[in-house]
Amino acid sequence: MTVLCRCYNQSVQVSTWQHPLIIRNIKLGYGGVPVVDDFNLTVTPGEIHALAGENGAGKTTVLKAVAGLITRMSGSIEVPEDEPNKASRVGFVLQHDVLPSNMTLGACVACAALAADQSSAVVSNQQLLARVGLLVPLGKRVSDLTMHQRQLLQVACALASKPALLLLDEPTAVMSHTDAVHFWKLIQAEVAIGLTVIIATHKLEDILEYCTHVTVMRSGQLVFTRRISDVTLADIINGMAPAATSDTRAIGKSEKRFSSEPIVRISGNGAQLDIHEHEIHGLAGLDGSGYTTWLTALALTRQDGFSVTVRQESIDSKSIATRRKMHIGYIPADRHVEGMIISEPLDHNMTFGQLPYSPLDQWLPLRRHSDSSKASAIVDAYDVRPKDVTRNLDTLSGGNQQKFMVGRELERNNEIIVIDQPTRGLDRVASAGITQKLHAKSLQTGTAILVYSDDLTFLINTCDTISVVSSGRLVQTRPSTEWTEKSLVEAIV
Amino acid sequence: MKHAKTLFALIGIAFAAFALLHLQPDVVKIAFGSPMALLRFLTIGTPLLLAGLGVHACLATGRILIAGEGIYAAGGLTVAIVGTSLSNTPLGLWAGLILAFAIGGCVGLLISWLRENKGVHEVISGLLLNYILQLLTRYLANGPFRDPTSDAPHTRELPWTLPLLYPGSDLNIGLLLGCILMAAYIYVFHKTVIGRFIRSLAITDGVANVAGLPPKRTRILVMVVSAGIIGLTGAISIGSAGPFRRFPADFYGSGVGFDGLIIGLLAGPSAWLLLPSTLLIACLSHLSDALSLATSLPRQVGSLAGALLFLLAAALRYRKESRS
Numbered sequence: 130m131t132v133l134c135r136c137y138n139q140s141v142q143v144s145t146w147q148h149p150l151i152i153r154n155i156k157l158g159y160g161g162v163p164v165v166d167d168f169n170l171t172v173t174p175g176e177i178h179a180l181a182g183e184n185g186a187g188k189t190t191v192l193k194a195v196a197g198l199i200t201r202m203s204g205s206i207e208v209p210e211d212e213p214n215k216a217s218r219v220g221f222v223l224q225h226d227v228l229p230s231n232m233t234l235g236a237c238v239a240c241a242a243l244a245a246d247q248s249s250a251v252v253s254n255q256q257l258l259a260r261v262g263l264l265v266p267l268g269k270r271v272s273d274l275t276m277h278q279r280q281l282l283q284v285a286c287a288l289a290s291k292p293a294l295l296l297l298d299e300p301t302a303v304m305s306h307t308d309a310v311h312f313w314k315l316i317q318a319e320v321a322i323g324l325t326v327i328i329a330t331h332k333l334e335d336i337l338e339y340c341t342h343v344t345v346m347r348s349g350q351l352v353f354t355r356r357i358s359d360v361t362l363a364d365i366i367n368g369m370a371p372a373a374t375s376d377t378r379a380i381g382k383s384e385k386r387f388s389s390e391p392i393v394r395i396s397g398n399g400a401q402l403d404i405h406e407h408e409i410h411g412l413a414g415l416d417g418s419g420y421t422t423w424l425t426a427l428a429l430t431r432q433d434g435f436s437v438t439v440r441q442e443s444i445d446s447k448s449i450a451t452r453r454k455m456h457i458g459y460i461p462a463d464r465h466v467e468g469m470i471i472s473e474p475l476d477h478n479m480t481f482g483q484l485p486y487s488p489l490d491q492w493l494p495l496r497r498h499s500d501s502s503k504a505s506a507i508v509d510a511y512d513v514r515p516k517d518v519t520r521n522l523d524t525l526s527g528g529n530q531q532k533f534m535v536g537r538e539l540e541r542n543n544e545i546i547v548i549d550q551p552t553r554g555l556d557r558v559a560s561a562g563i564t565q566k567l568h569a570k571s572l573q574t575g576t577a578i579l580v581y582s583d584d585l586t587f588l589i590n591t592c593d594t595i596s597v598v599s600s601g602r603l604v605q606t607r608p609s610t611e612w613t614e615k616s617l618v619e620a621i622v
Numbered sequence: 623m624k625h626a627k628t629l630f631a632l633i634g635i636a637f638a639a640f641a642l643l644h645l646q647p648d649v650v651k652i653a654f655g656s657p658m659a660l661l662r663f664l665t666i667g668t669p670l671l672l673a674g675l676g677v678h679a680c681l682a683t684g685r686i687l688i689a690g691e692g693i694y695a696a697g698g699l700t701v702a703i704v705g706t707s708l709s710n711t712p713l714g715l716w717a718g719l720i721l722a723f724a725i726g727g728c729v730g731l732l733i734s735w736l737r738e739n740k741g742v743h744e745v746i747s748g749l750l751l752n753y754i755l756q757l758l759t760r761y762l763a764n765g766p767f768r769d770p771t772s773d774a775p776h777t778r779e780l781p782w783t784l785p786l787l788y789p790g791s792d793l794n795i796g797l798l799l800g801c802i803l804m805a806a807y808i809y810v811f812h813k814t815v816i817g818r819f820i821r822s823l824a825i826t827d828g829v830a831n832v833a834g835l836p837p838k839r840t841r842i843l844v845m846v847v848s849a850g851i852i853g854l855t856g857a858i859s860i861g862s863a864g865p866f867r868r869f870p871a872d873f874y875g876s877g878v879g880f881d882g883l884i885i886g887l888l889a890g891p892s893a894w895l896l897l898p899s900t901l902l903i904a905c906l907s908h909l910s911d912a913l914s915l916a917t918s919l920p921r922q923v924g925s926l927a928g929a930l931l932f933l934l935a936a937a938l939r940y941r942k943e944s945r946s
Contacts, residue, residue, distance in 0.1 A: 429832070450834030459832055467828030480818045484834045491816040494809075 146174040146293050146325060148209040155194060155204030158349075159524040162515055164190045165349040168204075172294075172327060172342075177320055179336040180329040182346035183369050183556045184528025185514040188329035189224065191346075192296045195327065196221045208294070220287030224298040224527045224554060225465050226279045228271045234258060234282060235267030241286035254289070261285045262311045276303045276463055277416040284312070288319070295319070297328040299527065301335065302554045303462070305415045305583045306618060313339040331528070331556045333365055345369055370558055385572070385593060392577050393545055395426055397435035400603035402596055404545070404577040409567055411592030411609065412581040413617055419601030420581050421549070427579060428452065428459035428547035439545065453483050458543035460535055462550040462581075468534045471522040475513075475533060476504040478522060482538055503540070504533075511536035511562065527554040535563055539570050546570075548580040552587050560584070564591040585614045597621055653912035661791040665862070666911075667904035668793075669694075671800040672855040673882025674900050675807055676848040678893065681886050682811055683841045684824040685737065689748035690852050691879025692755030693729050697722035697856030699759045702777040702869035703767055705861070709781040719857050726853020727846040729755070734845035738838040744845075756874040763871040775871035783863040796858035803851065808893045820844065824891075852879065877925065881907070884932045902931070 152170040156163065165187040172178045180188040193199045195206055196219055208219065228237060238254040255267055263281040265274070274282065280303055287295055295316075301309040309332075316326055317339065330336060336343050336357070343360055345352040345368035352368040391403035402423065404410045414420040426435040429452070431445045438444065444452060461467035469478045479500040485491050504518040511532040513525070522530055531554050538546065551567075552560040564587065570576050582588050588595055589609050596606040597620040605620050653659055673690055680687040701718035708714035729751060736742035764775040771778075784794040811817040820840060822829045827837040855878065860869055881903050888902070889895040906927050914921040 448834065449831065449836075453834045461828070461832055463828065466826050467832045470822050470825055470829060472825065477818065480815055481822065481829050482833055484819065485815055492810070492814050494813050495815060495818065 146209045146323075149173040150195070150209060150294065150325070151205075151207040152191070152195070153205045153207070155191075155202050155206065157190065157194060157199060157202035162517075162524075163349060165194070165202075168346070168349065168351050170344055170351070170354065172325060174209075174325050175320060175323065176342050177316065177326045177328065177340045179340040179343040180327065180346060181331075181333065181336060181343055181365050181369060182352075184331075184532065184554070184559050185526040186346040186369070187349040188346060189298050189526055190349075192221070192298050192327065192329055195219070195294075196296055218290055218292045218294075220290055220292035220295045222280070222283045222287050222295070222297045222300050224302065226283050228279055228282060228286075230272040231270060233268050233270055234263070234265065234274075234285075237271060237282060238267075238285055238289045242289040254285075257285050257289060258282075261288070261315060262308060275416055277305070277308065280304065281308075281312075284315075293323075293325060295324055295326045297326065297330075299330055299554050300328065301330065301332060303416075303550070303583070305621070306585065307415060307622060309335065331554065331560075333362055333557065336365065337362060366557065369556065387593075392440050393427060393579070394438045395423055395435065396437075397422070397426065397432065398602045402579075402603060402606070404579055406575040406577055407571050408594060409571050409578045409580060409592045411588040411595040412579065412598055413583075413585060413588055413595055413621055414581070414598035415621055416583075418598045418621070420598040422601055423598060423603075424547050424549055424579065424581055427545070428457060450484060454486050456542065456544040458483065458538050458541055458546040460538045460546065460548040460551060462553065464530055464534050464553075469522055469530065471530065474521050475508065475518040475525075476501040478533070479504050479537060482534075483541060507533060507536040507540060510540075511566070512559070528556060528559060531555055532559055532563075536566070539566055544574075544576060546576055546578045548578065550582055551580060552582060552584050560587055561590075563587075567591055585617050588612075589614065589617070648916045649909065649912045652915055653909050658791060661788055661793045663904060663908045664797055665792045665794075666908050667900055668796045668800055669855045669859050669878045670881050670885060670904050670907075671804065671896070671900045672796070672858070673852050673878050674885030674889070674896055674903075675800070675803060675882075676852040676855070677882045677886030678889055678896055679807060679811065679848045679851075680845050682821050682824055682891070682893075683844045685734065685744050685841055685845060686883075687730070687733070687748065687845060687848055687852070688745050688883065689729060689733060689751045689755070689849070689879075690882045691874060691877075692752035692759075693726045693849050693852045694856040694859075694876070694879040694882075695759045695874040696725050696729060696755050697853030698860040698873055699762060699767075699777070699856075699869050700725045700853070701857035701860050702763075702780065705780040705782070706767075706778045715782055715784070715861065718861065719854060722857030723850040723854045726856075727850035729853070730845040730847075730849025731842065733849070734842040738842055752879075759869075759874055760871045763869050763873070767869075768871075769868065777869040779868045780861060782861075783867060784858060784861040786863065792863045794858070794862055796855075796862065799854075799858070804896065812893050821891075852882065855882075887932065887936075906931075 150172040152168060155168050156166055158164045168187070168191060170191070180191060182188050190199065194202060195208070235254050238257060258265070258267065261281045261284045263278055263285060265278065271279065271282065280300060284300065301312055304312060313335065320326060328340065340357055342354065342356055343365060344354040345365055347369060385407050387405035387408055391405050393404040395402040402410070412420045412423060422432045422435065426432040426437050429449055436443060436445055439455060439457070444455065447455070465471055469481055476497070477500070480495065501518055507513065508516050508518055513529045513533045513536070522533070525533070535551050551563050555563065567578060567580070568591070571578055580592065589612055592609045594606060595609050595612050595617070597604045597617065599621065654663065673694065677687050677690060700722040704718040704721050705714045708717055733744050733747050733751065736747050737744045763777050767777045769776055769778040784796060787793045787795060787797060811821060819830045819833060819835045823837055823841060830837050830840065859878065860867065885896065885899045885903050888899040910921045910923050913919050913923060
């Protein structure tokens with residue numbers, strides 16, 4: 130039997146630089162709209178350089194420009210050469226992976242190594258996967274991996290090419306706290322042997338704990354670049370959005386009173402999860418803890434050993450379409466696969482998410498004007514940028530796409546909403562905005578909300594009740610006021 | 623710069639038309655020089671429009687219907703058998719058309735069921751079914767259903783033709799049906815909510831699934847209807863006045879199924895481009911007939927030009943996708 134384990138002692142050999150990476154006055158945009166404007170940055174070898182900024186600040190665009198994925202721009206980017214006259218190897222971990230779903234993990238890593246002419250890598254593919262914390266067999270297919278595992282596979286593929294520079298775009302957005310800690314240790318170990326890292330992230334505490342330098346961006350422009358020792362959390366928040374509040378707690382949370390009779394009851398694995406009208410019920414758990422079964426049983430299809438009742442009526446045999454007609458909404462974690470069509474404009478994407486309740490409406494002409502005005506209202510209410518609803522979604526940053534999708538579903542007339550990772554890729558201000566919107570929804574319309582997030586702060590601030598899931602079972606359920614981040618982590622682990 | 627490619631294509635077409643007019647004025651005269659020639663052009667275009675529509679609908683859900691040629695032949699044979707068997711009843715015509723649609727739909731059902739439930743790629747099963755349908759239709763037209771009074775291998779002649787749209791020509795209600803189906807297709811797939819969800823299947827299953835539209839069942843339904851339309855196309859071709867009205871054993875290979883594939887792929891994601899794509903391929907076919915008459919050049923020249931166009935379209939698409 131093969132035993133897979135995480136190992137830190139076997140490092141991946143990376144290329145090293147002698148000279149800094151210099152970005153000089155770059156200006157670029159999409160469809161005539163400037164995204165990065167007169168941006169300058171110098172990254173010296175061995176740095177873990179964080180890019181911080183609100184959603185749409187231009188962080189991903191800068192990373193893409195450094196990776197050479199965007200070439201139409203003014204200004205210059207000087208990437209040092211590994212050896213004289215030899216282009217430097219740059220690894221890039223995208224926020225949304227582009228891994229071929231029908232390939233095996235082994236094939237993916239081997240291809241990445243081969244593409245970078247590193248087929249004779251020092252560590253084996255299995256060791257590399259174990260090193261990044263991906264404890265699954267090499268023969269498993271990409272399509273069978275969770276989002277978090279696919280993210281780790283991207284990291285393994287990037288490291289397989291032995292890069293001198295590693296670009297990371299929100300790598301920990303879908304990782305649990307434990308996995309994120311492991312990930313950061315791995316990055317620090319690689320940097321210790323010569324890797325240079327530029328990372329875009331919204332997790333500001335991680336920046337302060339693990340990075341060496343931080344650059345704050347606002348509206349595509351440089352606000353400041355400082356050593357971590359010279360900066361505080363408040364400096365970063367103020368740099369990102371001067372008017373932003375750091376208070377992310379829900380308003381009016383303590384005023385809620387629930388009826389004794391729940392409107393949703395999910396029973397499974399010997400436990401019972403009740404959700405009442407006006408209640409926001411949070412689920413916490415590690416990736417692979419089985420929390421998706423609880424969400425899926427309510428939002429999508431029957432799960433073995435689970436039964437779900439809504440207003441005391443069993444919905445186990447109900448199709449997804451019937452559940453939507455029963456006003457059970459769903460916001461999926463993977464916005465690109467299940468939430469939206471990113472090659473379509475925002476107003477077209479208003480159609481998606483839910484079929485019209487009436488079959489006749491499905492066959493009637495599209496209400497373009499109405500969709501357009503609804504999309505505009507969401508763009509305004511959720512501060513989606515840029516405001517043009519005729520733009521394709523793929524020209525928006527990941528965070529703005531997320532805000533739009535969450536807004537679209539929250540504005541529907543649903544009595545129950547199931548949400549998987551609502552704040553994925555959102556900055557602190559946008560997360561706080563989602564907290565307020567969820568609370569307004571539950572307070573004003575009585576909507577019962579079941580939400581999973583790996584952002585424990587968000588859960589504590591947003592939810593009325595939090596249940597911890599482990600091995601598919603509900604381990605503990607308590608009012609959120611009785612949880613602290615520490616107690617939640619202990620319960621989860 | 624935005625319309626540079628269109629401008630370039632228009633200049634190319636204008637140059638080709640000028641060259642053809644200058645070098646071979648007879649060809650253009652034969653092809654388009656009289657009302658009857660234009661009606662002939664429309665008659666050629668009718669099955670192409672329907673076959674292209676069938677292929678395009680499948681492409682909109684991310685599936686490719688490559689068995690069009692075999693389904694076209696199966697539909698033609700069905701109407702020939704039913705029409706001659708029920709020759710004494712007025713139902714023969716309509717029963718033949720409906721059964722041709724049903725036969726096509728059954729082939730589509732088999733292909734899509736294998737694809738959605740067993741993972742057999744529709745191109746592989748489609749190609750194999752093409753061979754099976756080719757051999758089966760040839761055997762039936764040359765064997766059990768062969769016209770015993772004729773030396774040539776074909777079925778008996780149908781006692782009727784489809785109602786004509788213009789007396790004296792071969793243009794029949796197939797064109798009308800094609801236009802109605804085309805309008806319905808554009809409306810359903812491009813103007814309704816359900817159509818937008820169906821087209822999202824070409825990109826991802828997840829969006830439709832989460833919203834409550836089952837992706838597998840939808841794809842199967844679309845392929846059944848698409849293949850049914852192609853089966854119906856075969857029936858319309860056999861039920862036309864003119865060269866057919868009986869099913870020849872070598873009917874498979876007439877090229878309509880494959881031309882439909884070219885039309886569907888040339889149109890890309892836009893349903894509106896189906897019409898110009900159909901006109902282009904019909905024009906090539908019609909011109910190559912005329913060229914063959916005027917210069918004794920083989921009519922396969924048109925197919926060659928179509929193939930080159932197809933390659934060009936594929937190359938441009940590959941270039942675009944590799945850049946993105």
